Amino acid sequence: MTTVLETELRVLPEQEKTNLILPFTLPFDAQKLQITYTYAPKILDGAPACEKAEACLCRDAGEYRDTYPEAADYLPLKNLITLSLDAPDGYRGCAHRQAPQQIHILTENTASPGFLPGKMQKGAWRLMLHVHALVTDFCVCHVKIEAQEAENG
Amino acid sequence: MADLHWFPCELHCHTLHSDGDFSVAELLQTAHERLLDGICLTDHNTTAGLAEASCSRAPVVLGGMEWTTYFGHMPVLDCSAYVDWRDASVDGIDEKLRQIHACGGLAGVAHPFQLGTPICTGGYWEYRVRDWSLVDYLEIWSEGSPYLNTSNRRAIALWGSLLDRGYRIAPTFGRDWHRTAGNKLISACTYLGCMGETLTPAGMKTALQSGKTVVSAGPLFYFKTERGETVGDVIPAGRSDWRFVTDCSRVARMQTENTFVPKEIRVYTNGGRMCLCLPAEGERQTATLDLEPAHWYRAELWGETDGQGGCQLAVTAPIYTQHP
């Protein structure tokens, strides 16, 4: 396996609701692509989390705030940074789920949940991180992408 | 000509391809057990489950993807090409909706008043839609407790205000089904009105496009005019004889623990004004309405759920009257 991308990003609360684009190049047609992705911390608890949950309740429930449970019932709050993938020929899916440690494997005929199998042409690919929620002071994301060259490539 | 039939469907489902607990096979099996004839597969930001699901016949599956963005969740159904969800902006949603329609897709608004980020990321609808005629359907009831929940009441109010502005938007129920644990009112569904006795994905799509939907906690409830017009149609104003049908047979077959006792049939029109209210008695009832031009009229079934009175049991999409 050849490592085609390895990077660490420190994501800040200001980057909530933005996409972080990580372009990479496949130097050959691949038979297998493996994405290893982790981020930490995952959760925020206690008083700071309560404050954020209450702000969310006041903003979105508005005048109906009293019909909702207490802010503490929504804890812990979670960072959520999901990952999507583009091949040179288009969108290859997304892993929209909470796990802060993920491994995704794609081949021509199979793919991990959320992703679309298909040919893995050499060329310009793109991984994107989607900062759906960033509730801690920062969050560190680590991405590693490895590729295995196709045998008749 | 084939008759219109009403098929119980679940229009909002997730699997392991996003953050659901169901495998595709488990989702299909559970839908089958709940006597659902059709489902929409709407995993967050992916259509990866469709390859496995699309060959299912009981239930049939209409493919889709819930755009799970920072400013709202929008199920997109049967779009022939990928339209990018990742660069949707609060003021740019109309353009995205046009692109979706250009690819033959349908778009709905999911749970518009769910709490947003960070509690349910992007769950609150913040998009500023300029032209609501680009929105095909609106989830007026989400999850399983359609009648006692602030966010559903707000969604129904939003829908009513859009109808008042002249937009024709189909109402839907969406369980936002991720797992069986914690499901309330397991009989709740959207009934889709389709021609013929067999439901197809194309029929589901046509029903949503033509506003042939009934949102229900369980009972099937709809109306027809003497001339055969029904939910979603555009008809002349004036005197109109309606026949209401209340059918609890699916609820009975499901052996759910929930009980539904219909008490009242109501018809609402512009401004949320109730223009008819009659006691619910039996499967078939008739009434005569005097319909004003350029109005909407929707029927609702009210009654008891699990012994508690004053519950909405079903809401039909409106029938619309022609402009003068």
Ligand SMILES: [Zn+2]
């Ligand atoms: Zn959603």
Ligand SMILES: [Zn+2]
């Ligand atoms: Zn959903």
